[in-house]
Structure formats: structure tokens, C-alpha cells
Amino acid sequence: MEEVQYIRASDCALIVSCGEDIDEAINKKVYALLKMLEKEQIKGVVEVVPTYRDLCISYNPLEQTAGYLIEICDRLINNLDHEEESERKVVEVPVVYGGEYGPDLEYLAKLHDLTPEEVVEIHSTPEYRIYMVGFAPGFPYMGGLDERLHTPRREIPNPRVPSGSVGIGGKQTNVLTITGPSGWWYIGMTPLVFADVEKEDPTLIKPGYYIKFKPITPEEYELYTEKDTEKGEQ
Amino acid sequence: MSVPFLKVLQPGILTTIQDTGRFGYQRLGYTQSGAMDDFALRIGNRLVGNPENEAGLELTFLGEEFLFLCDAVIAVTGADFCPEINGNTIPMWQSFLVKKDSIISFRNRKYGARVYICVRGGFDVPRILNSKSTDLKSAFGGYMGRKLQSGDILSIPGVDLASDYIDKRFPEELVYNNYRWQDQPLTTRVTLGPDRANFTEEGYKTLLESEYEISEKLDRQGYQLAGPKIEHSSKGPNIITNFTSLGAVQVPGAGVPIILMKDRQTSGGYAKIANVISPDISKLAQRGMGDKISFESVDISQTRDLFIDQEKIINKTELDSVRRCFSFRVQVDDESYIVKVEEVDCR
Numbered sequence: 368m369e370e371v372q373y374i375r376a377s378d379c380a381l382i383v384s385c386g387e388d389i390d391e392a393i394n395k396k397v398y399a400l401l402k403m404l405e406k407e408q409i410k411g412v413v414e415v416v417p418t419y420r421d422l423c424i425s426y427n428p429l430e431q432t433a434g435y436l437i438e439i440c441d442r443l444i445n446n447l448d449h450e451e452e453s454e455r456k457v458v459e460v461p462v463v464y465g466g467e468y469g470p471d472l473e474y475l476a477k478l479h480d481l482t483p484e485e486v487v488e489i490h491s492t493p494e495y496r497i498y499m500v501g502f503a504p505g506f507p508y509m510g511g512l513d514e515r516l517h518t519p520r521r522e523i524p525n526p527r528v529p530s531g532s533v534g535i536g537g538k539q540t541n542v543l544t545i546t547g548p549s550g551w552w553y554i555g556m557t558p559l560v561f562a563d564v565e566k567e568d569p570t571l572i573k574p575g576y577y578i579k580f581k582p583i584t585p586e587e588y589e590l591y592t593e594k595d596t597e598k599g600e601q
Numbered sequence: 602m603s604v605p606f607l608k609v610l611q612p613g614i615l616t617t618i619q620d621t622g623r624f625g626y627q628r629l630g631y632t633q634s635g636a637m638d639d640f641a642l643r644i645g646n647r648l649v650g651n652p653e654n655e656a657g658l659e660l661t662f663l664g665e666e667f668l669f670l671c672d673a674v675i676a677v678t679g680a681d682f683c684p685e686i687n688g689n690t691i692p693m694w695q696s697f698l699v700k701k702d703s704i705i706s707f708r709n710r711k712y713g714a715r716v717y718i719c720v721r722g723g724f725d726v727p728r729i730l731n732s733k734s735t736d737l738k739s740a741f742g743g744y745m746g747r748k749l750q751s752g753d754i755l756s757i758p759g760v761d762l763a764s765d766y767i768d769k770r771f772p773e774e775l776v777y778n779n780y781r782w783q784d785q786p787l788t789t790r791v792t793l794g795p796d797r798a799n800f801t802e803e804g805y806k807t808l809l810e811s812e813y814e815i816s817e818k819l820d821r822q823g824y825q826l827a828g829p830k831i832e833h834s835s836k837g838p839n840i841i842t843n844f845t846s847l848g849a850v851q852v853p854g855a856g857v858p859i860i861l862m863k864d865r866q867t868s869g870g871y872a873k874i875a876n877v878i879s880p881d882i883s884k885l886a887q888r889g890m891g892d893k894i895s896f897e898s899v900d901i902s903q904t905r906d907l908f909i910d911q912e913k914i915i916n917k918t919e920l921d922s923v924r925r926c927f928s929f930r931v932q933v934d935d936e937s938y939i940v941k942v943e944e945v946d947c948r
Contacts, residue, residue, distance in 0.1 A: 374794060374795045375792065375794070375795070375901045376794070376795045376844070376846045376849070376873075376876060377792060377846045377847070377848060377849070377876035377877075377878070377879070378792060378876075378878045378879050378901070378904035378905065378907070378908055379846075379879055379908070380844075380846040380876075382795055382843075382844070388841070389841060413624050413625075414624050414625055414627055414628075415628070416627050416628045416844045416867070417628060418841075418842065418843050418844050418868065419841050419842060419843070420841060421843060421844065423843070423844035423846075425624075425846070428879075428904070428905045428908040428909065429908070429909060429912055432905065433901075499628075499842070499868065500628060500629050500630045501630050501842065501844075501866065501867045501868025502630060502866055502867070502868055503630050503738075503739070503866070504629060504630040504631050504739055505629060505630055506630050508842060508868075544630075545738075545739070562629075562630070562739070564631075564729050564730055564739070564741045564742075569626065569629060569631070569730055570629045570630065573628075573629065574628055574629075
């Protein structure tokens, strides 16, 4: 395992870098350290953000020093318990593939010399690890996309892709959690809402979780939508 | 009990409710938000006797006008836009009593970019994810998750006119140090890195020896600068997507720096050449389009002392009591005298 590096990002932020690459083992180390760090309940720590390969600790310099944080992290890393990861949390995400729900499915299938059904099968088989959440509330950065579906991004981004779209860009797949411009190819749509500040858990998924896509029919999609509306009206 | 406090007559370009920010949710993708100039907000809260993280109004540039719907104790801090109540100039950095039906307006700019209005008791808006700040992009928090519009009515939890928080003043000379820079360029102190390997020595030289101008691309997310291009090393401008810290100076492929501010995205993939130190964020927040800035490197080991110094100014500065003064003309026999009467502290 690579050595951990400490980088002072600013006068109140310390980066604990667990490796150089996007790699599952490195990312797991980040989360193991995060769990242990949270148990310590360290004074003056304002925010801890896990990313692909780093743990970023924001602190209040009135109450805490980078030196002490480094000391604690060093101690924790020496006792790093990899079994912390044993409880694997998988969130099932229903998706209607193709048609108006996934306008790029046909194109993507042709591009890779597959049938649309094969694309759906390949895409909905793995459990994708959420390496980090960022960019927008509840937006997952996932790894594990089958090589057969790796696709360069669009040369000209689509100016408006609706929230809930499930897409592929480069070596990654994702779910767009806000409506906006995107350079990805969109093959499906989920009825699930990924970010809702009214809920006790303000995002559906958390960093370190896994996502498993489950193909559903447009009729099933409508049922979800109605259920969500009912909830909202209560 | 909720009491209607303020009606928006003219909202200006961008008026939002902000506290000191939303913490603990960046790992889920929620931005920090909060007052761009947190020095001014925190002092404003102190003047009216609020906890320093209470929400205030952040006004951006000129033109705002508000009607008071009840008596209240307020303080105006930050940029000087010549605040007037019913046409009379009012003091800044001082708490005072405003009367129902009076109108506050901001018509002329002396300096700065953002004004803060704090009210005793704070604004009566829900605390969402631990903060009253408006998150404009995700459209929640503050007042209905958006900037204020004409006709909006903001409430306070109750009217408290306790005299302990009236006529308190933050010392003039400390305001001067932070705000009266007139049109001088701002020297922003930065620590170098975290992505040092993505830049050449020449790149660092450019950053530290050039003057930059704040371009028209500036908002609560970040300030894009205009000026000499910064050279990347062979590692290039992209990094594996990572955490974005407040004040990070990121340099995309075109070589022109962007300083990330309170509404920045929680993660980013551009290399960061430097990071503005915390005490200088507030000063930067008061600069606008066309203002000149340069960067000065400080050693990371010195930054804690600089941070503590600034916190001392915010939290420990003794507030002056403004003594009210009245002049009377007194006639004794045929002689006329001017008598000045000043309030004294009797406690």
C-alpha cells in the first residue's frame, strides 16, 4: 500500500492523500480512515470530505492545528481496520432504459456493435462503487463501468439534460441529480430523487455506498412518480 | 411569535439571507454558502447582540430600498453605499433603533461590493441542513431558496429593543484597516499549493509577480481573473476530481486563475496553484469587476497566527458606546449660553 501524504490545502484545510490513482483499494482506505476519524470526535474539525483518493479535513485553527491532526491520522493509519468496509450498502436504482427516457441508447449500442438489450444487460449487472459525491447535491462519482461501454464524451454538450437521467461518459456512468448541460450520453431515466433537503437524509446515496441499476418499464416508472407525488402532498 | 420586519421595495441585483455558512454536508455535494464577507456579518451580529453565526441580509451593489414594518435594533456593515433612513445619512458599523414605517435606501457607492444588515434576534427563516443561508443553485435555505424580490416580507422572531444593544459601535480604525482601501490594488495573501506539481516555477513567478484584474465573470461561486497566463507543468491543468477549499486559486487550461468563493462546487478537477488565507477572503469579497489584485505568498506556518489575530479583532474588540449628545440654548438674564448635554454611563 502506498504511503499516506499530508498536504496543507489552506490555512484551515488538510488533505490526507491515500494514493495517486482512481483505485478501489485506495478509495477504501480513504473511507476506513474517515470512519475511524469520526469515532475520535476531534475538537475543531468543521468538515471531513472523502474524495477518490484523499480525505480532506477542514478545521478551525483557533481550536485545532494541522500538526495534531497529522499525528492523529498517523496513529489511525497504523491501526487501519480494513474490516470496517465489510458492511456493503447497495442502493437499488430503478431505470427505464431507451426511448424518450434514454435518447442515446440506440446510438450507443450501434457505436459499440451491441444490441440495446445487451447494453442494458451490461449496464445493469455490476454494483457500482460510489467513490465520492460532489459537483451537485447527491451526484455520485462511480467506478466499475464495463469496458465494452466506455465512450468518449460528446464533442458538443447537450444544453439541457433532465434530472434523473442515467448516463455514460468516458469510463464512467452516473445519474444526473440536477437538470443542466452535460456532455454525457444518456441511456435511461430513474424516478428516484437523489437530493431532497426536506428529508432527514438529504441525499439518497452516500459516498462509499454501491449502486445497482434495475431495469423497469415505463408503467412501473409512472407508479414511482405517483408515489412520490402522494408523499409530497401529505 | 413571528413579527413582520422588513418589506422589500427595491431588491437590487442580488439580496439574499446568509449566515456564516453550511457545514457538514459538502461530502454529499451541498455547497458551503454563507456571507461572502463574513467579517462584516459577524461584526454586525455582535453589534446587535446576536450569536455571530446568525443570518443577516447580504446586499450586492447599489439600489436597494426596504421599508421597516416594526421598530427594531439593526446594524449596517460592509461596503459603504451611503445608507440613508428617510433621506438622512445613518452611521455604519453601529447598532441603532429604527422606527416602524421608516425607509432605508442605498444610493451611492463610496467603496466595497456587499452590505450587510443585521437585526436584533435574527431573521425568522427555517434552518435547513444546519444553516439559514440561501443556496441559490440548489434553491433552498434563506427566504424560499431564492434572492429577494420586490414585495417580499421578512420576519423576525420577536421585537427586542433592550438598550444593551443600541448605539454600540465597532472602532473606526479597525474598519479603516479592513475597508477604507479606496481604489488601491488589493494584495491578497496566499499559501502555495496544494497542486504544486501541476505548475512550473515560471508559473509561480507569474502568479506572484503580476497584477490581475477581476473580470466580469464574478459571482458568489468564484472570481475569474484577467491577466498574464500561468504556465502548467507537463502534468497539465487537470487533477483527479478533488475537494475545493474556500479561496482556492484554480487554473484551468487557458492559464487564467479563478478564485473559488462561498458558493463554489464542492469538488473540482482543475489544479490549484494557491489558496487565499482566511482573513483575506472578506477583503476579496468587497472587491468587484475591474478591481486590481496581486498575490503575496505567506508561509503556511505563519497562517495560524494571522487567523488568530483576525478572530481576536472580530470577537474580542471592545465595542464603544456611542454617547448621544444634545445641545440647548439657555437664556440666563440677558446672556445666552449653548449647553451641551451628553449621556453618561450611570451603572
